[in-house]
Amino acid sequence: MGDIVQNTCSKVQSHVTNAGIWSTKHGLRSHLVSPEPFTLSSDQVSQLERLGEALVRFYHGANELYLRSDQEWVSEYLDIGKPDDLVRHARMHYHKHSVPIIIRPDILITKNGFVITELDSVPGGFGHLDCLSAAYADAGFDIVGSARGIRENFAKALRGAANVDDPVCAIIVSDESVDYLPEMTYLANELRKIGLRAYTLCPNEVEFTENGLFAGEMRIDLVYRFFELFDLLNIPKSELVSYAARKKMAVITPPYKHYLEEKILLALLHNESLNDYWVKSLGDDNYRLLIDMISPTWIMDNRPVPPHAHISGFIYRGRPIRDWREIMEGTQKDRRLVLKPSGFSELAWGSRGVRIGHDMPAAEWTETVDMALSSFNHSPYVIQPFHDGALIGVKYLGNDQIREMQARVRLCPYYFVADEKASLGGVLATACPKDKKLIHGMVDAVMMPCRSESQ
Numbered sequence: 001m002g003d004i005v006q007n008t009c010s011k012v013q014s015h016v017t018n019a020g021i022w023s024t025k026h027g028l029r030s031h032l033v034s035p036e037p038f039t040l041s042s043d044q045v046s047q048l049e050r051l052g053e054a055l056v057r058f059y060h061g062a063n064e065l066y067l068r069s070d071q072e073w074v075s076e077y078l079d080i081g082k083p084d085d086l087v088r089h090a091r092m093h094y095h096k097h098s099v100p101i102i103i104r105p106d107i108l109i110t111k112n113g114f115v116i117t118e119l120d121s122v123p124g125g126f127g128h129l130d131c132l133s134a135a136y137a138d139a140g141f142d143i144v145g146s147a148r149g150i151r152e153n154f155a156k157a158l159r160g161a162a163n164v165d166d167p168v169c170a171i172i173v174s175d176e177s178v179d180y181l182p183e184m185t186y187l188a189n190e191l192r193k194i195g196l197r198a199y200t201l202c203p204n205e206v207e208f209t210e211n212g213l214f215a216g217e218m219r220i221d222l223v224y225r226f227f228e229l230f231d232l233l234n235i236p237k238s239e240l241v242s243y244a245a246r247k248k249m250a251v252i253t254p255p256y257k258h259y260l261e262e263k264i265l266l267a268l269l270h271n272e273s274l275n276d277y278w279v280k281s282l283g284d285d286n287y288r289l290l291i292d293m294i295s296p297t298w299i300m301d302n303r304p305v306p307p308h309a310h311i312s313g314f315i316y317r318g319r320p321i322r323d324w325r326e327i328m329e330g331t332q333k334d335r336r337l338v339l340k341p342s343g344f345s346e347l348a349w350g351s352r353g354v355r356i357g358h359d360m361p362a363a364e365w366t367e368t369v370d371m372a373l374s375s376f377n378h379s380p381y382v383i384q385p386f387h388d389g390a391l392i393g394v395k396y397l398g399n400d401q402i403r404e405m406q407a408r409v410r411l412c413p414y415y416f417v418a419d420e421k422a423s424l425g426g427v428l429a430t431a432c433p434k435d436k437k438l439i440h441g442m443v444d445a446v447m448m449p450c451r452s453e454s455q
Contacts, residue, residue, distance in 0.1 A: 005035035008139045009397040015135035019186045021128055031441060032396040037136050037143060037451040038409065038429035045144055045452045047114065051105070051293070052415040052422030054286035055119070058269070059099040059260060060420075061281035065268070066259045067091065071277075074268060077299060078259035081344055081378040086229060090257045092246060099417065100254035101157040102126065107293075107411040108439070111390045114411070116294045117338075121254050121261055122228060125441070126150050126414045127183030129428040130190065133449040144450045145414075145426035153416035153425040154187070155196045158222060160418035161253045167221035169198040170213070172206065174227035174235050176346070184226060203227075208240040212249035222251045229258050230344040262343040263382045266297035272312050300324055300339070300381040302373040324373055324383075328366040332358045335365055336386040339372050345379050356386060356437050389439065394431040396446045407431035407446065410439040426450075 012033050016022055022030045040048075066075050079087050100121035108115045130150035137147030146152070158169050171188055173181045184200045191198035199215055206213055206220070213220040223241060232238045245252040254260070268274060269290060279287045298314050302324070305311060310320035316327055317334055327337065335357030347353030355368045372381035389408030396403055409431045415422040427450040432439045441447060 005395075005402050006397060006400070008035045008136075009033045009402075011139055012132065012135040015138070016128075016131055019131045020182045021131050021186060022182075030443060032398065032444065032446040034394065034396050034446050034448045035402055036395065037141050037449045038394070038431070039453050040144065040411075040427070040450050042452055042454045044114070045450075047289075048144075048411075048413050048427060049424055050289060051413070052103075052424055054282065054289045055103045055105065055415060056099070056417055056420060056422045057282045057286050058265075058290060059103065059121070060097075061278065062260060062265050062268070063097070063099055063257070064281065065274075065277065067096070071274075075259070077264055077268075077380070078262055080376070080380055082258050086232070086256065086258055089242060089246065090255075090259060094246065094248060095255045095257070098253070098255040098257070100260060101161050101417045102154070102254075103415045103417065103422065104412050107413070108387050108389050109392065109409045109411065110387055114293050115387045116266075116290075117384060117387065118263060119265065122226065123412070123414070124177070124180040124183070124226075125412060125428055126154070126425070127180075127187035128447075129412075129414065129426050129449060130154075131183070131186060132428070132447070133426050136449055136451075142451055143426065144452055145424050149423075149425040150414060151187070151190045151194065153418075153423045155191055155194060155198075156423070157416040157418045158191075158196065158198070158224065161251055162222040163251070164221050166197065168215065168218045169196060169222045169224060170206065170215055170220045171198065171200045171224045171226055172203055172241070173200060174203060174231055176228065176231050176234065177226055180226065203238065203241075204236040206237055206241065208237060208244065213241065213244050220250050222253065225252055225254055228344075228346075229256065229261065230346065258344055263297065263340060264299055264342045264380065266294055266384075267299045267382055269294055270296050270298075270313065295384045295387060297382050297384050299342070300369075300372045300376060300383055302376040324369065327357075327383075328369050332362075335362075338384045338386050339368060339381050340384075341375075342380045342382050354438060358386065359437050391434055392431070394446050405431075405446075406434050408434055408436070408439055411450070 104120045104123035105116045106118040133143045133147055137143055171184050173184050188198040188200040244250045305322045310322050337357040339355040341347045341353040357365050391406045392409050393404050394407045409429055412428040414425045416425050429448050429450050431446040433444055
């Protein structure tokens with residue numbers, strides 16, 4: 001039995017290495033390998049399958065909410081710190097109803113169930129997951145979303161967004177996102193195997209003429225934007241790509257809509273004054289599903305609250321508060337809070353800007369809260385309760401032996417949107433040692449696709 005499971009690990013390692021995912025050229029992105037996929041219960045898989053529709057409805061609802069003239073305070077929050085030209089582009093009619101074609105929530109497994117702490121509409125990792133899923137399927141395992149669910153559903157979403165027969169699709173990866181270039185190159189190769197003309201390009205490889213965008217002699221019908229909007233000034237030819245989108249020379253997805261890439265959206269879902277809007281927009285079942293799963297979130301607004309009011313829904317040390325500065329004081333137990341940039345910042349992805357209250361001295365926490373509040377007028381922060389991940393036994397190959405560690409696990413399901421419907425392509429599980437406060441890909445983490453206990 002030991003030889004069989006070790007052989008599975010070796011096959012997975014070989015598969016990922018040969019695919020070029022673990023590329024030393026762009027920085028080694030290796031991790032520990034499990035002899036088996038991560039197992040989810042049938043109820044957990046069912047919950048993830050239902051979540052896709054709710055998230056698509058949520059993005060459409062957020063899109064409409066931003067554009068409504070009777071809720072200008074919403075757009076005021078979401079436009080803070082954004083360049084005027086990007087705000088104007090976001091409001092253009094040509095993509096009025098467009099939403100991202102990939103949605104990835106970050107879900108913690110806690111003792112009380114799933115908790116969504118973030119939503120990402122420009123996610124990395126799905127090429128990596130496609131490669132892992134294929135490797136474990138070759139070893140005989142059934143995978144949630146199927147062995148090639150990522151590849152097949154990504155192809156369907158790209159074709160649907162391009163809205164032309166036999167489109168040429170360019171996955172443009174910026175220098176800032178270069179760590180993901182190997183998996184995007186791998187994924188484009190896989191898409192071509194099933195007949196989709198997809199190519200991964202750096203921005204300076206794209207050519208612009210009066211007839212549109214080109215990759216060599218091929219006219220590009222669709223650009224999959226694997227770069228962040230905050231980084232546009234550093235991306236060669238980004239203005240030309242934007243121009244091509246505005247003039248309908250090519251479809252650009254995710255759309256140039258900064259407001260759909262903000263963590264503030266999670267706070268808006270929990271805002272009591274918007275309850276009726278969300279129920280109507282989402283439907284009762286979807287609203288309840290998201291309210292139960294998405295972590296309570298608040299905007300770190302530094303403006304004074306009227307004397308007769310308090311910060312809605314936030315309780316600190318057993319009572320409501322009127323000023324965020326009140327959370328500067330308290331014990332380590334009181335500080336079980338997480339601060340993170342909302343978006344449009346180099347600190348807003350990859351856990352770079354996340355600050356955990358009880359993981360730092362009181363004086364440092366005070367400085368962190370002050371920094372977050374002083375950033376409100378140009379780069380807002382949000383705050384959430386810290387959620388303890390449940391401890392789960394996870395097997396991995398270490399020093400040529402199968403070992404097991406008690407780990408905290410984050411799930412990243414990838415939903416692909418076509419014809420306004422979401423399909424679950426696969427679920428990536430990342431298991432980190434229990435002493436790690438933040439769960440993300442690292443050399444000490446076990447990363448694997450998921451399977452159902454019924455499979």
